Amino acid sequence: xxxxxxxxxxxxxxxxxxxxxxxxxxxxxxxxxxxxxxxxxxxxxxxxxxxxxxxxxxxxxxxxxxxxxxxxxxxxxxxxxxxxxxxxxxxxxxxxxxxxxxxxxxxxxxxxxxxxxxxxxxxxxxxxxxxxxxxxxxxxxxxxxxxxxxxxxxxxxxxxxxxxxxxxxxxxxxxxxxxxxxxxxxxxxxxxxxxxxxxxxxxxxxxxxxxxxxxxxxxxxxxxxxxxxxxxxxxxxxxxxxxxxxxxxxxxxxxxxxxxxxxxxxxxxxxxxxxxxxxxxxxx
Amino acid sequence: xxxxxxxxxxxxxxxxxxxxxxxxxxxxxxxxxxxxxxxxxxxxxxxxxxxxxxxxxxxxxxxxxxxxxxxxxxxxxxxxxxxxxxxxxxxxxxxxxxxxxxxxxxxxxxxxxxxxxxxxxxxxxxxxxxxxxxxxxxxxxxxxxxxxxxxxxxxxxxxxxxxxxxxxxxxxxxxxxxxxxxxxxxxxxxxxxxxxxxxxxxxxxxxxxxxxxxxxxxxxxxxxxxxxxxxxxxxxxxxxxxxxxxxxxxxxxxxxxxxxxxxxxxxxxxxxxxxxxxxxxxxx
Numbered sequence: 001x002x003x004x005x006x007x008x009x010x011x012x013x014x015x016x017x018x019x020x021x022x023x024x025x026x027x028x029x030x031x032x033x034x035x036x037x038x039x040x041x042x043x044x045x046x047x048x049x050x051x052x053x054x055x056x057x058x059x060x061x062x063x064x065x066x067x068x069x070x071x072x073x074x075x076x077x078x079x080x081x082x083x084x085x086x087x088x089x090x091x092x093x094x095x096x097x098x099x100x101x102x103x104x105x106x107x108x109x110x111x112x113x114x115x116x117x118x119x120x121x122x123x124x125x126x127x128x129x130x131x132x133x134x135x136x137x138x139x140x141x142x143x144x145x146x147x148x149x150x151x152x153x154x155x156x157x158x159x160x161x162x163x164x165x166x167x168x169x170x171x172x173x174x175x176x177x178x179x180x181x182x183x184x185x186x187x188x189x190x191x192x193x194x195x196x197x198x199x200x201x202x203x204x205x206x207x208x209x210x211x212x213x214x215x216x217x218x219x220x221x222x223x224x225x226x227x228x229x230x231x232x233x234x235x236x237x238x239x240x241x242x243x244x245x246x247x248x249x250x251x252x253x254x255x256x257x258x259x260x261x262x263x264x265x266x267x268x269x270x271x272x273x274x275x276x277x278x279x280x281x282x283x284x
Numbered sequence: 285x286x287x288x289x290x291x292x293x294x295x296x297x298x299x300x301x302x303x304x305x306x307x308x309x310x311x312x313x314x315x316x317x318x319x320x321x322x323x324x325x326x327x328x329x330x331x332x333x334x335x336x337x338x339x340x341x342x343x344x345x346x347x348x349x350x351x352x353x354x355x356x357x358x359x360x361x362x363x364x365x366x367x368x369x370x371x372x373x374x375x376x377x378x379x380x381x382x383x384x385x386x387x388x389x390x391x392x393x394x395x396x397x398x399x400x401x402x403x404x405x406x407x408x409x410x411x412x413x414x415x416x417x418x419x420x421x422x423x424x425x426x427x428x429x430x431x432x433x434x435x436x437x438x439x440x441x442x443x444x445x446x447x448x449x450x451x452x453x454x455x456x457x458x459x460x461x462x463x464x465x466x467x468x469x470x471x472x473x474x475x476x477x478x479x480x481x482x483x484x485x486x487x488x489x490x491x492x493x494x495x496x497x498x499x500x501x502x503x504x505x506x507x508x509x510x511x512x513x514x515x516x517x518x519x520x521x522x523x524x525x526x527x528x529x530x531x532x533x534x535x536x537x538x539x540x541x542x543x544x545x546x547x548x549x550x551x552x553x554x555x556x557x558x559x560x561x562x563x564x565x566x567x568x
Contacts, residue, residue: 013320015310016479016496019303022325026299036297038336039325041306052322055339192397195356211294212358222300 001172002037003029004056006049008067008077009151013043021066021156028161032168033177033226044068049080053146061144064164067151069134071113077148078137082121085141089119092126092135099133127163131155138167145171177226180233182241184221185254194219194248201243208240218260285456286321287313288340290333292351292361293435297327305350305440311495312445315508316452317461328352333364337430345428348448351435353418355397361432362421366405369425373403376410376419383417411447415439422451429455461510464517466525468505469538478503478532485527492524502544 005025011017022039029036037060042052049068056063068077082089096118103110120126120137127136127149136149136159145168149159186194191214203210207227213220223240227233245252253263268275289309295301306323313320321344326336333352340347352361366373380402387394404410404421411420411433420433420443429452433443470478479496487494487507495506507524511517529536537547552559 012307012323013310014314014496015307015312015320018307019323023296023299023302026297028299030298036299037332039296039303041323048321190392192355192395193393195358196395196397199357211298211300212356213295213300 001034001062001168002060003034003062003064004038004040004060005036006052006056006063006065007039007041007151008044008049008065009041010043010074012041012067020153021151024153024157025064025066025160028165030224031179032165033179034168044074044076046076046080046083049077050084053081053084057144057146062168063144063146064160065146065148066156069117069136069148069150071111071116071133073113075116078116078119078121081139081146081148085121085139087121087123087139090122091115092118092120095120095126095135098128098135102133125167127159127167129155129159130162131158136163138164140171177228178230178233180225180227180230180237182223182237183254183256184223184241184244184248184252185258185260186219186221186248186251187217187253187260188251189219189248191219194221194251197247198244201240201247203240206240206243207236210240285318285346285452286344287318287346287348288322288324288344289320290336290340290347290349291323291325291435292328292333292349293325294327294358296325296351304437305435308437308441309348309350309444311497312449314493315465315495315506316449317493317508317510318452328358328360330360330364330367333361334368337365337368341428341430346452347428347430348444349430349432350440353401353420353432353434355395355400355417357397359400362400362403362405365423365430365432369405369423369430371405371407371423374406375399376402376404379404379410379419382412382419386417409451411443411451413439413443414446415442420447422448424455461512462514462517464509464511464514464521466507466521467538467540468507468525468528468532468536469542469544470503470505470532470535471501471537471544472535473503473532478505478535481531482528485524485531487524490524490527491520494524 005022007019007021012019019041026036038056040052040056042048053063065077068075096115099114099117117133121139124137124139127138129135129150132150132152132155134150139146147164149156149164191212195212207225209224211222213222221244223237225233225237227236253260289306291303291305296303303325310320322340324336324340326332337347349361352359380399383398383401384394401417405423408421408423411422413419413434416434416436416439418434423430431448433440433448491509491511493508497504505528507521509517509521511520537544
């Protein structure tokens with residue numbers, strides 16, 4: 001399944017805040033076997049939000065929106081999305097009571113603006129916010145799914161996996177897949193040389209995606225296999241790893257997340273060796 | 285002027301890397317008085333790059349692209365953009381010699397793949413890369429401008445202000461204005477608190493752009509005024525600075541580029557004081 005991500009907020013467009021929600025959601029989506037077709041950021045503006053959302057809906061059937069769910073006047077995401085689908089807003093009493101409860105608990109002064117955070121487009125399914133006042137929602141329209149969750153990273157990071165993923169799993173059970181993944185770390189060859197050495201391997205035919213991550217002076221490879229059974233995923237991943245190993249063997253120092261330093265330390269321990277270093281003025 | 289940003293790379297779409305180039309470019313663009321209409325990320329895929337670029341060109345006349353300029357097979361940005369405009373590629377001998385020089389200097393083995401980094405769409409204006417092998421380029425087509433620079437943040441951060449901005453200033457001279465600029469450095473307030481404290485200042489009405497640069501634990505502000513006369517630029521800048529000073533006075537430690545350490549040293553000299561420090565194991 002393909003998804004698109006729409007991050008909403010003037011603070012993104014001015015560059016004051018770097019968007020970390022898109023990469024978080026992308027990582028989580030990848031773990032589910034879904035790929036991200038587009039990540040788009042837009043200001044808090046009715047026309048722009050509607051127009052960008054409509055564009056993303058031409059690319060994918062699922063759009064995840066973050067941001068613009070606060071109580072202040074500049075937060076207009078819910079209303080913009082309701083407009084985009086020609087839906088009226090309604091007040092969810094359960095959410096309203098939850099927000100009022102938070103205000104009472106923390107002895108905050110209630111102002112009528114806060115009611116806004118309990119309003120949703122008609123037909124929306126509320127996504128609870130366990131760590132804040134801004135609930136999210138899911139909206140289905142003409143076979144398309146739009147999810148809206150807050151843009152505060154702490155809330156996004158809770159509500160995407162706990163609120164959005166379960167609804168998508170429920171609605172798209174046919175996309176259930178098994179994922180096998182392997183990191184391979186190399187040292188001693190440049191990025192171009194690693195790529196060239198692997199050029200004759202047809203990873204697509206093997207059903208495996210490969211990612212190149214140059215982390216100078218190392219080059220890391222990540223192989224990901226997505227199949228309908230666990231066995232198939234693991235088998236295909238193994239075939240691809242074998243092809244990589246056959247070509248890059250002497251440059252590979254780790255299969256996994258261990259660092260070069262950890263590998264050296266392990267080797268020293270294993271061989272009962274110690275290492276002497278002399279240093280000056282590095283402080284470490 | 286409005287610009288759009290297209291960041292290109294599978295590492296963005298998999299969530300392995302968070303996009304920091306868009307926020308950097310947005311901050312720099314804001315200081316120039318330009319606004320960002322859309323930030324979009326896309327995978328290293330011919331059809332997707334072409335389609336996303338065409339979409340952004342419906343929104344703005346200027347698109348800044350980063351990423352996909354490496355020598356490896358997965359880096360296809362230049363070719364995709366050439367295809368999008370129906371342009372053939374040519375090899376720039378000057379760039380080729382520059383890259384070969386870097387290989388010789390660092391004693392790296394030359395492979396023919398690297399020639400790719402000296403290829404540009406016909407009619408492109410090369411943007412030199414002072415810190416790497418991947419040159420960028422600017423391309424004009426039917427009144428639209430497309431800029432392509434590498435996605436390595438260190439290179440983006442050099443090439444956007446030094447390579448892209450001067451071309452845009454040259455090509456859109458109607459935006460050429462007198463510029464007055466002031467950096468204000470604060471310490472002791474969080475980013476959110478600084479933002480909130482300044483929320484009631486209408487910088488746009490004052491004709492001044494403000495950039496927020498959180499450099500933990502400091503927060504720097506950059507105010508830029510662009511006017512048709514030097515006098516107007518300086519006057520408007522002063523009004524905006526006064527508004528900031530009135531609100532943040534006790535948190536401001538510098539008007540200018542001096543660091544907190546330099547300010548402390550100056551104060552010590554002025555007051556004929558000395559400072560004693562004890563250190564261990566910091567190496568310096």
